[in-house]
Amino acid sequence: MAIVYFRDEDTAPRGNWMPPVDVYETDGHDIVIKAELPDMTREDITVTVEHNTLTLRGEKKFSGEVKEDRYRRIERSYGQFSRSFTLPTTVDSTRVSAEYKNGVLTVRLPFREEARPRTINVEVAA
Numbered sequence: 001m002a003i004v005y006f007r008d009e010d011t012a013p014r015g016n017w018m019p020p021v022d023v024y025e026t027d028g029h030d031i032v033i034k035a036e037l038p039d040m041t042r043e044d045i046t047v048t049v050e051h052n053t054l055t056l057r058g059e060k061k062f063s064g065e066v067k068e069d070r071y072r073r074i075e076r077s078y079g080q081f082s083r084s085f086t087l088p089t090t091v092d093s094t095r096v097s098a099e100y101k102n103g104v105l106t107v108r109l110p111f112r113e114e115a116r117p118r119t120i121n122v123e124v125a126a
Contacts (some may be wrong), residue, residue: 016079017060023085031091031109035083037101038076039063045105047098054096055084056105 021035035056037045045058062078087093092112099106 010028016073017077017081018083019081022102029111031111032086033089033105033107033109035105035107036103037105039101040100042105045100047096047105047107049087049096051094052087052093053083054087054093054107054109056107057082058086085106 003060017036019035021033023031023033025031033054033056037058040058040060042057044060045056045099048057050057058081060078077100087109091109093109098109099108
């Protein structure tokens with residue numbers, strides 16, 4: 001199995017916070033990015049692919065349910081974020097899909113057909 005390196009373009013947060021991500025390759029030869037985006041809605045999240053760059057953007061808004069002067073401690077991060085990843089040439093950027101469920105954004109990046117491993121039949125010569 002060939003190792004595909006996936007470069008994260010972010011060296012420092014561009015917004016107020018940077019959500020953690022996992023990046024892995026499936027047995028079906030897709031790359032998957034999972035980002036933790038708790039307390040957000042689908043409308044708060046934007047996923048774009050431009051040239052060979054995947055960008056995740058969004059904003060986690062501070063809840064107005066509790067008055068700010070009632071807080072004793074605030075440790076969770078709020079505000080805008082932006083994460084960009086350079087896609088390897090093996091990814092088919094026209095078939096990228098994204099799903100948001102239970103506070104986790106899952107982006108699937110399928111390999112191009114020509115980049116997928118294939119089995120070659122060996123003919124027996126008489």
